[in-house]
Amino acid sequence: xxxxxxxxxxxxxxxxxxxxxxxxxxxxxxxxxxxxxxxxxxxxxxxxxxxxxxxxxxxxxxxxxxxxxxxxxxxxxxxxxxxxxxxxxxxxxxxxxxxxxxxxxxxxxxxxxxxxxxxxxxxxxxxxxxxxxxxxxxxxxxxxxxxxxxxxxxxxxxxxxxxxxxxxxxxxxxxxxxxxxxxxxxxxxxxxxxxxxxxxxxxxxxxxxxxxxxxxxxxxxxxxxxxxxxxxxxxxxxxxxxxxxxxxxxxxxxxxxxxxxxxxxxxxxxxxxxxxxxxxxxxxxxxxxxxxxxxxxxxxxxxxxxxxxxxxxxxxxxxxxxxxxxxxxxxxxxxxxxxxxxxxxxxxxxxxxxxxxxxxxxxxxxxxxxxxxxxxxxxxxxxxx
Numbered sequence: 001x002x003x004x005x006x007x008x009x010x011x012x013x014x015x016x017x018x019x020x021x022x023x024x025x026x027x028x029x030x031x032x033x034x035x036x037x038x039x040x041x042x043x044x045x046x047x048x049x050x051x052x053x054x055x056x057x058x059x060x061x062x063x064x065x066x067x068x069x070x071x072x073x074x075x076x077x078x079x080x081x082x083x084x085x086x087x088x089x090x091x092x093x094x095x096x097x098x099x100x101x102x103x104x105x106x107x108x109x110x111x112x113x114x115x116x117x118x119x120x121x122x123x124x125x126x127x128x129x130x131x132x133x134x135x136x137x138x139x140x141x142x143x144x145x146x147x148x149x150x151x152x153x154x155x156x157x158x159x160x161x162x163x164x165x166x167x168x169x170x171x172x173x174x175x176x177x178x179x180x181x182x183x184x185x186x187x188x189x190x191x192x193x194x195x196x197x198x199x200x201x202x203x204x205x206x207x208x209x210x211x212x213x214x215x216x217x218x219x220x221x222x223x224x225x226x227x228x229x230x231x232x233x234x235x236x237x238x239x240x241x242x243x244x245x246x247x248x249x250x251x252x253x254x255x256x257x258x259x260x261x262x263x264x265x266x267x268x269x270x271x272x273x274x275x276x277x278x279x280x281x282x283x284x285x286x287x288x289x290x291x292x293x294x295x296x297x298x299x300x301x302x303x304x305x306x307x308x309x310x311x312x313x314x315x316x317x318x319x320x321x322x323x324x325x326x327x328x329x330x331x332x333x334x335x336x337x338x339x340x341x342x343x344x345x346x347x348x349x350x351x352x353x354x355x356x357x358x359x360x361x362x363x364x365x366x367x368x369x370x371x372x373x374x375x376x377x378x379x380x381x382x383x384x385x
Contacts, residue, residue, distance in 0.1 A: 005385075007217050182208060243374040
């Protein structure tokens with residue numbers, strides 16, 4: 001396979017926006033192109049990650065985005081894999097460039113959901129799982145992740161205070177992220193006293209619904225050399241896996257097999273082990289999700305991740321910083337954009353542009369993006385050149 005570089009990345013602010021998903025994607029893409037040192041006409045193809053086009057009654061976003069960038073004839077395809085849409089789109093772009101089919105590709109993710117009422121938005125999210133047997137029976141994503149949390153508590157003794165520590169840590173990080181949806185410092189007591197969403201998960205254990213967009217530009221080494229572009233960040237490994245789309249059909253609901261398999265593929269391709277990464281952006285749609293992710297990725301042993309958070313080992317200045325951006329919990333969760341937004345954070349970290357949340361001497365970063373309760377997972381590993 002050809003060596004592939006991440007040459008530019010940018011995102012909009014997450015939160016409530018008056019702009020449409022197409023406008024948000026245009027802004028993120030424009031800034032990503034500017035940061036890459038190329039022109040829009042250098043882009044040969046694009047993948048657009050978008051999960052809830054029905055929210056604005058607008059599918060087929062790609063041609064609209066390409067037209068707004070002045071390249072209407074560049075082919076584009078929409079990728080939908082629930083909350084893993086962004087990571088999945090990036091994987092497909094990587095495969096196309098690594099195989100030599102294209103030299104330069106744009107990946108953008110976008111979502112607009114803030115205009116929806118809570119019931120409608122929660123229902124749309126449930127469409128990403130097994131709606132016939134879960135959502136249609138009243139099992140929302142908070143309910144499903146609450147079941148995962150209870151299983152983890154039963155097996156490993158995880159406490160509600162330990163879950164709360166994840167939220168506190170990510171909010172502490174998000175304070176320093178000007179594009180974060182929730183720039184608000186909270187305490188463990190705030191989390192424990194917040195309204196119960198689905199026991200044991202509470203309001204502050206849960207990520208917000210967000211509007212926003214993120215974009216990344218990737219290119220082959222041949223293109224970089226031909227155009228004299230600086231090689232800042234390379235893609236060392238890419239892993240993608242599926243998993244059971246139904247929580248109730250799994251033997252173990254305190255672990256995601258898709259994360260384990262996708263990470264093994266990514267680490268194998270990169271030729272490194274988990275101890276060599278300097279930080280990670282993981283999919284923390286709920287606090288329990290971050291704990292499970294760290295264990296499935298092999299960062300900590302089973303039952304030890306929550307303790308590590310309490311001990312400060314996953315803080316920005318800790319042993320292995322997790323979600324320096326603030327994660328989904330604080331930065332926000334614009335579903336189609338989330339996975340690409342993680343990559344934007346890695347690009348900023350590895351190029352030394354993360355301000356007060358900068359991880360010292362960061363050389364290798366990892367992104368972990370999950371769809372629904374683990375039906376899809378994408379893991380990518382990046383290295384500073």
